[in-house]
Amino acid sequence: MAIMINGAAVAPPEDARVSLLDLLRERLHLTGTKVGCNQGACGACTVLIDGERVLSCLTLAVQVDGREVTTIEGLGSESEPHPLQTAFIEHDGFQCGYCTPGQICAATAMLREIELGLPSYVTSDLTGNASISREEIRERMSGNLCRCGAHNGIVDAILQVARERVA
Numbered sequence: 659m660a661i662m663i664n665g666a667a668v669a670p671p672e673d674a675r676v677s678l679l680d681l682l683r684e685r686l687h688l689t690g691t692k693v694g695c696n697q698g699a700c701g702a703c704t705v706l707i708d709g710e711r712v713l714s715c716l717t718l719a720v721q722v723d724g725r726e727v728t729t730i731e732g733l734g735s736e737s738e739p740h741p742l743q744t745a746f747i748e749h750d751g752f753q754c755g756y757c758t759p760g761q762i763c764a765a766t767a768m769l770r771e772i773e774l775g776l777p778s779y780v781t782s783d784l785t786g787n788a789s790i791s792r793e794e795i796r797e798r799m800s801g802n803l804c805r806c807g808a809h810n811g812i813v814d815a816i817l818q819v820a821r822e823r824v825a
């Protein structure tokens with residue numbers, strides 16, 4: 659089998675102890691995905707697996723054999739940025755930018771979760787569709803920390819993209 663990473667097939671590492679984060683950064687040089695805490699607490703290493711967000715520091719590369727991994731490099735490019743990347747720039751959703759790839763991967767999956775009607779801890783009506791609100795976005799993005807404190811801009815950027823999608 660192979661791991662599909664941003665559309666390209668990659669052989670899983672022979673050493674079963676290699677994390678997905680280390681495979682991406684150290685072996686494939688996809689350094690968009692960042693190392694923060696390396697223990698599941700900050701969200702800097704968030705990538706998408708089959709469209710769902712995961713912490714790549716807590717995932718072994720061999721676990722994703724046969725699955726589709728998307729990193730920030732696979733979401734957008736300088737010439738064709740992802741709408742969230744454009745919105746982050748418009749709303750000052752970053753300062754140092756270190757947390758940004760993880761924030762954007764998490765936000766991509768989070769918007770899909772809302773579209774699928776999956777509730778969060780703050781969703782009041784569990785029988786209806788989750789609404790797109792600042793409170794929902796804050797709660798759903800709470801696993802991604804920004805040490806620069808750009809959280810308000812991040813919420814504004816996600817809110818804009820969410821509203822554009824339902825418009």
Ligand code: FES
Nearest residue numbers: 694695696701715
């Ligand atoms: S580096 Fe993975 S959660 Fe912090």
Ligand code: FES
Nearest residue numbers: 753755804805806
């Ligand atoms: S922009 Fe610096 S950590 Fe978020």
